[in-house]
Amino acid sequence: MPESRSLPPRNLSLGCVAIFLVLWGCAAARHALLQSNAYDLGLFDQWIWLVSRGLPPISSMEEVHILADHGAWALYWAAVPYRLLGSVQWLLASQAAALSFTALPLWWVGRQAGLSPKLCWLGCGLWWLQPVVFNANLFDFHPEVWVMPALAGCYWASRAQRPWLWFGLLLLLLGCRDGLVLVVAGLGLEQALRRRWVWAGAAIGLALGWLALLNRWLYPLLKGSDAGPKAAGALFSYLGDSLDQVLLNMLTRPDLLLQHVDWSGGLVYLLLISVAVAPFWRRVSLPVLAGAFPLVLVNVLSEEAPQRTLVHHYSLPIAVMVVVAAMDGLALQPRQPVPWRRFGWSVVCWAALAKPWFFTGPYLERVNQLPAIREAIAAVPAEARLSTTSYLVPQLSQRQQVSFPRTRRDTTRLEQLDALLLNPKDPGWGSSRARQQELLREARAAGWSCRRWSNGLELCQNDAPEGRS
Secondary structure, X not given: OOHHHOOOOHHHHHHHHHHHHXXXXXXXXXXXXXXXXXXXXXXXXXXXXXXXXXXOOEOOOXXXXXXXXXXXXXXXXXXXXXXXXXXXXXXXXXXXXXXXXXXXXXXXXXXXXXXXXXXXXXXXXXXXXXXXXXXHXXXXXXXXXXXXXXXXHHHHHHHOOOHHHHHHHHHHHHOOOHHHHHHHHHHHHHHHHOOOHHHHHHHHHHHHHHHHHHHHHHHHHHHOOOOOOXXXXXXXXXXXXXXXXXHXXXXXXXXXXXXXXXXXXXXXXXXXXXXXOHHHOOXXXXXXXXXXXXXXXXXXXXXXXXXXXXXXXXXXXXXXXXHHHHHHHHOOOOOOOOOHHHHHHHHHHHHHHOOHHHHHOHHHOOHHHHHXXXXXXXXXXXXXXXXXXXXXXXXXXXXXXXXXXXOOOOOOOHHHOOEEEEOOXXXXXXXXXXXXXXXXXXXXXXXXXXXXXXXXXXXXXXXOHHHHO
């Protein structure tokens, strides 16, 4: 068996298992401390639970079909373990496993480039030390995380001249989020820079074809004739309210970009995504780095500031690319000693930009509420149509109707509910004290039975038989 495809060393596999357990433990602890949210853990948990029960997979929070969100058909796979045991831990564990075991295809990429085992270990360490890896693991759940090993595998497959495997991995990427068309297009751009025109055309054509399929057929079918990718209206409203308008204005109205883009924030973002691994890059790294250009550009141009941070998942594919670029730089001297100073710099960057310290403060703010909240959750009937706070949604999302009262564009109506579980003292993300107090007053006035805990939590239920129709 060629060395680049040989089994990784046993210690690396054990290391992946250990890091998986650490990441899963952190995510599970955050969830248990009531720091997960309706968006996005509760949202995906409800969708997948509905699929696993053979119910229409339409979110009661978004009122959209599971495929109308981001075209992520891979979510249907998660319904299989949900049939055995409906638990949000499947999502948290699978996400942690994907992040940890991405090191294995990166090892193969390193061996393929001729790196010594020690330098391959270094490449794996650079991946695990990407701040966005740790932070994305904590930021609820997002299906594109599942395919980070596949993204790393794309580099191995292209360099091993395995076109069908490479193309299959590209299809897998697209099955986890529509936004990954930017990554697939970026991989095509890299191939073009290497003058591999057939490979480049295949990747770019696949990206454009998938985008057209979603925009012209799937989204209009599931959401209506005016539907389109979320990015069109939500991220680039200054460029238009449809994908076609956004793309046209990007090309023909550069003045709009100059007026609305936060260029200083963009420069800071570029620094954040590169600072930990830039010392490892060399000129030979440029084709791989160029592949990140479409995703970086969209993140910089977006109106949504979270796309330019390392706290969220939006930059996770870039982390794979910058590590592969670093390994290409190391391959210029594949038998060199481990550059411990540069690796130490990556450790310092992780300590500064990753968020483990959240467990020493921000994630502990609801510890004192846990006994009351557990008691209240146990009192909510499994079939009840429920409105609760955003941080309790993922604790109660395995039901046909769950929502949270919003400050803006709230559609919560008492006649459509069986229960309210709210805490005006701690209304959570997207809600407000005033809105929750208003709903609780309406429930009491309607004769609902209510129970209040000392921390401000209140559970109101409609005991009338018609309330459960």
